[in-house]
Amino acid sequence: xxxxxxxxxxxxxxxxxxxxxxxxxxxxxxxxxxxxxxxxxxxxxxxxxxxxxxxxxxxxxxxxxxxxxxxxxxxxxxxxxxxxxxxxxxxxxxxxxxxxxxxxxxxxxxxxxxxxxxxxxxxxxxxxxxxxxxxxxxxxxxxxxxxxxxxxxxxxxxxxxxxxxxxxxxxxxxxxxxxxxxxxxxxxxxxxxxxxxxxxxxxxxxxxxxxxxxxxxxxxxxxxxxxxxxxxxxxxxxxxxxxxxxx
Amino acid sequence: xxxxxxxxxxxxxxxxxxxxxxxxxxxxxxxxxxxxxxxxxxxxxxxxxxxxxxxxxxxxxxxxxxxxxxxxxxxxxxxxxxxxxxxxxxxxxxxxxxxxxxxxxxxxxxxxxxxxxxxxxxxxxxxxxxxxxxxxxxxxxxxxxxxxxxxxxxxxxxxxxxxxxxxxxxxxxxxxxxxxxxxxxxxxxxxxxxxxxxxxxxxxxxxxxxxxxxxxxxxxxxxxxxxxxxxxxxxxxxxxxxxxxxx
DNA sequence: CACGGGAATATGTATAGACATATTGATACC
DNA sequence: GGTATCAATATGTCTATACATATTCCCGTG
Numbered sequence: 009x010x011x012x013x014x015x016x017x018x019x020x021x022x023x024x025x026x027x028x029x030x031x032x033x034x035x036x037x038x039x040x041x042x043x044x045x046x047x048x049x050x051x052x053x054x055x056x057x058x059x060x061x062x063x064x065x066x067x068x069x070x071x072x073x074x075x076x077x078x079x080x081x082x083x084x085x086x087x088x089x090x091x092x093x094x095x096x097x098x099x100x101x102x103x104x105x106x107x108x109x110x111x112x113x114x115x116x117x118x119x120x121x122x123x124x125x126x127x128x129x130x131x132x133x134x135x136x137x138x139x140x141x142x143x144x145x146x147x148x149x150x151x152x153x154x155x156x157x158x159x160x161x162x163x164x165x166x167x168x169x170x171x172x173x174x175x176x177x178x179x180x181x182x183x184x185x186x187x188x189x190x191x192x193x194x195x196x197x198x199x200x201x202x203x204x205x206x207x208x209x210x211x212x213x214x215x216x217x218x219x220x221x222x223x224x225x226x227x228x229x230x231x232x233x234x235x236x237x238x239x240x241x242x243x244x245x246x247x248x249x250x251x252x253x254x255x
Numbered sequence: 256x257x258x259x260x261x262x263x264x265x266x267x268x269x270x271x272x273x274x275x276x277x278x279x280x281x282x283x284x285x286x287x288x289x290x291x292x293x294x295x296x297x298x299x300x301x302x303x304x305x306x307x308x309x310x311x312x313x314x315x316x317x318x319x320x321x322x323x324x325x326x327x328x329x330x331x332x333x334x335x336x337x338x339x340x341x342x343x344x345x346x347x348x349x350x351x352x353x354x355x356x357x358x359x360x361x362x363x364x365x366x367x368x369x370x371x372x373x374x375x376x377x378x379x380x381x382x383x384x385x386x387x388x389x390x391x392x393x394x395x396x397x398x399x400x401x402x403x404x405x406x407x408x409x410x411x412x413x414x415x416x417x418x419x420x421x422x423x424x425x426x427x428x429x430x431x432x433x434x435x436x437x438x439x440x441x442x443x444x445x446x447x448x449x450x451x452x453x454x455x456x457x458x459x460x461x462x463x464x465x466x467x468x469x470x471x472x473x474x475x476x477x478x479x480x481x482x483x484x485x486x487x488x489x490x491x492x493x494x495x496x497x498x499x500x501x502x
Numbered sequence: 503c504a505c506g507g508g509a510a511t512a513t514g515t516a517t518a519g520a521c522a523t524a525t526t527g528a529t530a531c532c
Numbered sequence: 533g534g535t536a537t538c539a540a541t542a543t544g545t546c547t548a549t550a551c552a553t554a555t556t557c558c559c560g561t562g
Contacts, residue, residue: 201448201490219448243448331555
C-alpha cells in the first residue's frame with residue numbers, strides 16, 4: 009500500500025472542509041458496502057498519513073460519524089463499522105397543519121369541544137398520572153381543501169403545561185400550539201387500525217365500517233406527562249417520508 | 256452577573272468530561288424552557304470564562320448540540336436555540352423478528368411463496384424502475400407465540416441486490432436477511448388502514464372486514480431501488496417508541 | 503435616503519503537543 | 533492451567549494559537 013501523503017485521493021468535488029471530505033469519504037465506503045459492518049476502520053494514525061492532516065482532524069470526522077451511529081469507537085481496540093441499526097427505519101409524523109400547508113392545500117380547522125376540568129379517573133389513566141389536577145380536553149377536526157383530513161381528541165395536563173390555559177384553541181390547533189410553545193423530551197406512539205363507528209364516520213364523512221388509521225401519542229418532558237392525543241385518519245394512504253439520518 | 260471562573264456552577268454529578276458537562280448543562284436549559292426557542296446562547300468567549308476552559312472545548316459541546324439539531328449556529332450572528340423541530344416526532348419500525356424476540360415471545364416464520372422471475376410490468380411499477388431485470392417475489396407470514404403477527408409481501412430487485420440469490424428465504428425472513436446484509440441509504444414508508452379481505456383474514460386468522468394496519472416500505476441505496484415490501488398487521492395496537500434524539 | 507465598501511466580530515477549521523483512560527495482550531507467578 | 537500484573541496502544545479530552553470565512557454594522561459617498 010502506498011504511504012504517500014498527498015491529499016488528492018479524496019473525491020475533492022467542490023472541496024468542502026477537509027474533515028468533511030474525510031467524513032464523506034468514509035461514509036461512502038460504508039454505505040456502498042466497501043467497508044461492511046464489523047470492518048475495522050484504519051487507525052487514526054494511518055488516516056492522518058492517508059489524508060495528510062493532523063490527528064485532531066480525522067478525530068473530528070470520526071466523532072461525527074460515531075455521533076450519527078455509523079461507527080463505533082472503542083479505546084485500544086479501534087474503530088468499527090456498526091451493524092446497520094438492528095431495528096429501525098425512521099418515520100416522522102408532522103404537525104397536521106404544517107403537513108397540509110406543505111402539500112400546498114388549504115388548511116381548515118374546526119374546534120368541536122373544549123373543556124377545562126379537574127381530572128377524573130379516566131383522564132388520569134389516559135395521562136398515566138396519579139395525582140388529581142386540572143386538564144384541558146379538546147376535540148377538533150382538521151381538513152384539507154375542505155375535505156375532512158383527521159379528527160383529534162386530546163388531553164393536556166394543565167399542571168405540567170400551565171401556559172396552555174392562555175392559548176385560544178378555537179383559533180390555533182392544539183398540536184400546532186404545543187409544538188411551538190412547549191419543549192418535550194420523549195414521545196411514544198401507538199399506531200393501529202380501526203373501522204369507523206357512526207360518530208367517526210360522520211365526522212370524517214366516510215362510510216360506517218370503513219378502515220381508519222389511528223395514532224395515539226403520549227408526550228413527556230423529563231418523565232412528566234404533558235399531553236396525550238388520539239388522531240384518526242380516513243384509511244386511505246397516509247404518506248410519511250424517512251431518510252437515513254447522517255448529519 | 257458574576258464573572259467568576261470557578262467550575263462548580265456545573266451539575267458536577269459524577270463529573271464526566273468537561274465538554275460533556277457543558278453540553279448537558281446547555282441541553283438542560285433548553286429542555287426545561289429556561290432558554291426558549293430563538294434565545295441567543297452566550298458567545299463562545301463568554302462560555303469559556305463561565306466554564307473556565309478553552310474555546311475549543313465549548314466549541315465541541317456546541318458542535319454536538321448543533322449536530323443534534325438542538326441549536327443553530329450562524330457566523331458573526333451567534334448561536335440560537337432552535338425552534339422545536341417544526342414537524343416531527345420520530346418513530347422506529349423494527350425488524351419483525353427482532354421486535355418479537357425483544358418482547359420475549361417466540362418467533363415463528365412460514366414462507367408461503369417464493370419465486371424468481373424476470374420483472375413484469377406490475378413489478379417494475381411497484382419497484383419504480385424502468386428497465387427489465389430479475390426479481391425475487393416473496394410472500395411469508397410472521398407469528399408470535401404461534402399467533403399470526405403479520406403477513407409480508409416483498410419484491411427484491413436482483414440487479415441491485417445480486418447476493419439475495421444465494422439467501423435461503425425458507426429459513427431466514429427476507430427483512431432480517433436484508434437488514435443484516437444490505438446497506439441502504441433511504442427508505443420511504445406509507446402507512447394506511449384497510450379492512451381484511453378473505454385471503455388476508457384467513458392468513459391472519461381474523462374476521463373478514465376486521466381492520467388491518469398496512470405499512471408499505473420502499474428502500475433505496477443512493478437512488479437505486481433495492482426492495483419494496485408490504486406488511487399487513489391485524490388492527491390491534493402496534494406499538495412503537497420514539498425518543499428525542501440527542502447523541 | 504439609498505447604496506456600496508470596509509471594519510469588526512463570532513463562528514469554522516486546522517495545528518502540534520500533552521496527558522488521561524480503557525482495554526488488550528503478554529509475562530510472570532502460583 | 534489459572535491468575536494477577538504490567539506495559540503497550542488506540543482512542544478521549546484539552547490547551548493555546550492561528551488563520552479562514554460569513555455576516556453584520558457602520559460610515560461615507562452619491
